[in-house]
Each structure stands twice: as structure tokens, then as C-alpha cells.
Amino acid sequence: MMEAAKVYTERKSKRAAYKMRKKQQRDANNESSTDIKNPEHVKWETEFVTHKYIPEPKKNTTFSLPKLFTDKSIRFGQVVDTTNCNRAVLFLYRRVVPRVLFLGESTKAYAGFGSVFLGTWRRYCKHLFTTGDSKKLVSSDLEADVVNDLGPLLGFLQNFLKKNLPVLYHHHLRLRKLLQKHKEIVKQDVASFATKTDLSSSQLGILEDSFLGIFNLVCIGHKSGRSMDFHRDVNNLAFGYNIVLPFGEFEGGAMQFPGMNFEVDVLPGDILVFDAEFYQHCLSQVNGNRYSVIVFGCKNAGDELYGENGLDEAKLVSGTNVTDDWFAKEGLVRYFNPMEGRNKEG
Numbered sequence: 517m518m519e520a521a522k523v524y525t526e527r528k529s530k531r532a533a534y535k536m537r538k539k540q541q542r543d544a545n546n547e548s549s550t551d552i553k554n555p556e557h558v559k560w561e562t563e564f565v566t567h568k569y570i571p572e573p574k575k576n577t578t579f580s581l582p583k584l585f586t587d588k589s590i591r592f593g594q595v596v597d598t599t600n601c602n603r604a605v606l607f608l609y610r611r612v613v614p615r616v617l618f619l620g621e622s623t624k625a626y627a628g629f630g631s632v633f634l635g636t637w638r639r640y641c642k643h644l645f646t647t648g649d650s651k652k653l654v655s656s657d658l659e660a661d662v663v664n665d666l667g668p669l670l671g672f673l674q675n676f677l678k679k680n681l682p683v684l685y686h687h688h689l690r691l692r693k694l695l696q697k698h699k700e701i702v703k704q705d706v707a708s709f710a711t712k713t714d715l716s717s718s719q720l721g722i723l724e725d726s727f728l729g730i731f732n733l734v735c736i737g738h739k740s741g742r743s744m745d746f747h748r749d750v751n752n753l754a755f756g757y758n759i760v761l762p763f764g765e766f767e768g769g770a771m772q773f774p775g776m777n778f779e780v781d782v783l784p785g786d787i788l789v790f791d792a793e794f795y796q797h798c799l800s801q802v803n804g805n806r807y808s809v810i811v812f813g814c815k816n817a818g819d820e821l822y823g824e825n826g827l828d829e830a831k832l833v834s835g836t837n838v839t840d841d842w843f844a845k846e847g848l849v850r851y852f853n854p855m856e857g858r859n860k861e862g
């Protein structure tokens with residue numbers, strides 16, 4: 517007994533020392549704790565805002581909007597749209613990305629002066645014409661460096677979502693599994709899929725599965741071309757949310773929501789999660805070198821998997837083929853709050 521008690525005490529003090537060391541390391545690196553449960557760090561706030569769709573203004577129109585969520589603490593803005601369906605939520609996590617995971621030089625060089633897309637399927641990327649220069653595909657001498665650089669960041673993000681936004685985590689996971697399932701089907705009969713769908717055999721396996729984790733598509737943006745114009749990400753997965761992580765040395769680049777009459781600063785180390793498919797948005801003028809990692813889902817994949825291959829679950833991710841009744845029957849809600857509860861998939 518005595519011996520056991522001693523071992524226990526030793527372990528306890530070792531653990532305490534370890535925790536202390538980690539904390540000191542974090543402080544030294546000027547990193548923030550990712551434990552958002554710490555009440556000192558978290559201050560959830562709910563803002564109810566009404567969103568009004570406004571006609572797309574001329575290119576380069578600038579908006580002057582009041583800033584929300586300027587505080588250092590993490591906040592939660594719940595947005596009620598005009599149909600009062602609680603459709604959208606925006607989440608802003610301040611200073612949660614450890615500094616060691618910030619984008620490295622290789623990835624910045626790889627992004628060049630436009631946007632590049634990394635995804636499981638080359639074709640799948642090709643479909644994303646959200647910016648003029650997104651045709652640049654995944655093939656570069658820098659690719660290995662980029663994978664080494666981005667992999668840990670995506671791993672961190674995945675764990676972060678799992679802990680803090682479980683429903684969104686499962687939404688990505690579901691799409692991921694669906695695409696994997698499709699990949700297996702294609703592999704078994706490569707010839708017959710060659711013309712059937714754009715997610716064809718020749719496009720498989722560009723990146724290791726483990727690199728993307730639960731995610732399917734990642735955009736690395738530099739200067740964020742079109743984002744500065746007022747837009748919606750209309751090719752996005754329905755009910756998906758963009759996860760935006762800005763990096764670099766810059767000023768400006770606030771995410772603006774003119775239809776809701778506010779903007780939020782999003783800074784290196786922050787994670788912004790918002791419904792870019794539903795809400796019109798743009799970035800304010802950026803001065804300096806701003807890079808952004810944007811994780812999202814593209815609805816073409818869901819549409820193709822459903823339409824071309826009849827994979828039933830794809831209805832869920834494409835959204836376009838389903839009614840509210842279908843969701844209800846499946847025990848799902850169309851407009852989920854990524855923070856609360858879980859959709860069906862375990």
C-alpha cells in the first residue's frame with residue numbers, strides 16, 4: 517500500500533511538472549492555450565442579427581462597417597436570418613492556433629500570388645472556379661514540403677473541430693467517408709467510371725489520405741483575389757461552413773458581412789467558422805502579405821455522387837436533392853448548429 521501510494525504521488529508530481537513545463541513553453545512561444553473551456557479565455561456571446569440580402573455592388577466596392585467581436589476572448593455570434601430559421605452561426609476563436617503550426621515559407625511560395633486547391637481528386641479541384649486562378653492544380657516540386665507543413669495544421673484543426681464543433685466535424689467526416697466509399701467503387705471498375713463521372717479513376721490518390729484527415733478540400737489563398745469583392749461561395753456544400761485561418765504580416769482583411777452590417781477582424785492564430793454559402797461576405801482592404809487556409813466542401817462532389825452514382829447518402833451533403841421532410845425522416849436537421857448535439861453519424 518505504502519509503495520503504491522508513493523508511486524501515485526510521484527506520478528502526480530511528475531504530471532504537474534510536465535504541465536508546468538508545457539505551460540512555460542507555451543508562454544515562451546507566445547502561444548495560446550487551446551483549452552477553450554478555460555473561463556478566463558472564453559467569453560461566448562450571442563448576437564442576434566438580421567441578414568438582408570443586398571444586390572451585388574460593383575466590383576471593388578468598399579464597405580465601412582462597425583466592428584464586432586474585437587475583444588481578445590472567443591465569441592460566438594448567432595445570426596438569425598430573415599426566415600428566422602437560425603440557419604447560420606459564426607464562430608470566431610481567438611488565438612487558438614499554436615505558433616509552431618503557422619504557415620511555413622514553402623506553402624507561401626507554393627500559393628504564389630493566387631489561390632491553390634488541395635484535394636483528394638484533381639478534377640474535384642478543377643471544378644472550383646470560385647477564383648480565376650484556381651485552375652492551378654496540385655503538382656509542384658514544393659508539394660512534399662507543403663504536405664509536411666500543412667499536415668500538422670490540418671491535424672490540429674481536425675482535433676479542434678472534434679472538441680469544439682462536433683457536428684461540423686461529423687459533417688466533414690461524413691463527406692469524407694462518402695468520397696472514400698466512392699473511391700473504392702471506382703477502383704473496382706475503373707473503366708466504367710472513366711466517362712461516367714468527373715471524379716474519375718485517373719484522378720485518384722493525389723494526396724495521401726492521412727494528410728487531409730477528415731477534410732476534402734483546402735484552399736491556400738494569397739491576396740485573396742475575389743474575396744475582396746462581395747460574394748457568396750455558391751459552389752460550397754450546403755450546410756457546410758468555411759473554416760478560415762489567416763496567416764502572414766498584414767493589416768486589414770476583416771471579414772465583412774454587409775447584409776448584417778458588421779465586420780470582424782480575423783488575425784493570425786484565429787479560426788473563423790462561418791456559413792459562406794448562405795451569407796454574403798467580403799474582405800476589407802488588405803495591406804501586406806495575407807495568406808489564408810480555407811477548409812470547405814464543394815457541392816459538386818455531393819451532386820455527382822448522388823446524381824451519377826446514386827449513392828444515397830450523397831443527398832445529404834449535396835443538399836440540393838433533399839427536402840426538409842427527408843431530413844426529418846432521417847432524424848437530421850437541415851440547419852444544424854455545429855456546436856450542439858450531433859447529427860446521425862457516430
Ligand SMILES: O=C(O)CCC(=O)C(=O)O
Pocket residue numbers: 737740743749758760792797798799807808810
Ligand atoms: O479569407 C479569405 O482569404 C477568403 C475569404 C472568403 O471569401 C471565404 O472564406 O469564403
Ligand SMILES: [Fe+2]
Pocket residue numbers: 743747748749792797
Ligand atoms: Fe467567400
